[in-house]
Amino acid sequence: MDTEYTRNVHMMRSLSDCGSSATYESEEHMVMKKGPWTEEEDSLLINYVNVHGEGHWNSIASIAGLKRTGKSCRLRWLNYLRPNVRRGNITLHEQLLILELHSRWGNRWSKIAEELPGRTDNEIKNYWRTRVLKQAKQLKCDVNSKKFRDTMRFVWMPRLMEQIQASSSHGHSQTTMFSNTQAHTEPCVTIPTMLSVPSSDSMSYNLMGGGCSFSSSEPDSLEKGSISTSCILEPKDYSGVQVVEPSNDFGGADLWTDENICFLQQLLADDY
DNA sequence: AAGGAGGTCAACCGCTGGATG
């Protein structure tokens, strides 16, 4: 089978093998550079992708003249140079989505990243490790424990929803979500100003405009105190998403304030 | 002003699974 991919690979290899033989050396013979990228390297990489498209990363050293491994180039492109990459603070909406998706998929960072257009798996992973793991530690909880997961799902996410809604009702746009720094055609997720009340003891409400809902049906969930509502997160559909521009000023707000951590610590102390 | 501690994030490493010969 001679797919376009294999044709391209053969083309790359033959280019490497003949025309540029004076300059070509395989990665194993060439001293590959490591560490931070320079502007010059970035523009070489951008030019390469503009001409050859993404992929064929292992041919890049020979073709673009970059003394970087294919892996390194790929990572630089995906996490930094790609036109759609969105940088800056993780918004409350994004935090909520990350928590929700992580509760469902675990450490499937790339899968989670797919639901947050413009965000990279690396960024989400970093967010999780630097914020969520840290707070789990502070709460003396194993981040993978049921205790922590339940707290996130049944207490923290509703609380976050309240925060979002409160911000929205104070004249902020309710549709701030994912937008990229540059023009793109990727869908972005929108959380409409909700819906039914996301209070911590509400039995059910939609998270994403009808897509996700909590329902009281998990028998072994938290069972007492103010977080006694037992719920499960049902699968939701992100297909009805819209592209929107950021327009509120709570996007950079942090969920993990001292006050909130205190609240959680108290809660956990009461319930366990 | 200095330096130590802690946080952030870009980049690297090692592994895995799929594609190909």
Place this chain on the structure above:
DNA sequence: CCATCCAGCGGTTGACCTCCT
């Protein structure tokens, strides 16, 4: 069916930055 190659993934590291003492 097997060996090899490669892209992609998740975990980890380390440089840099900020804050605190």
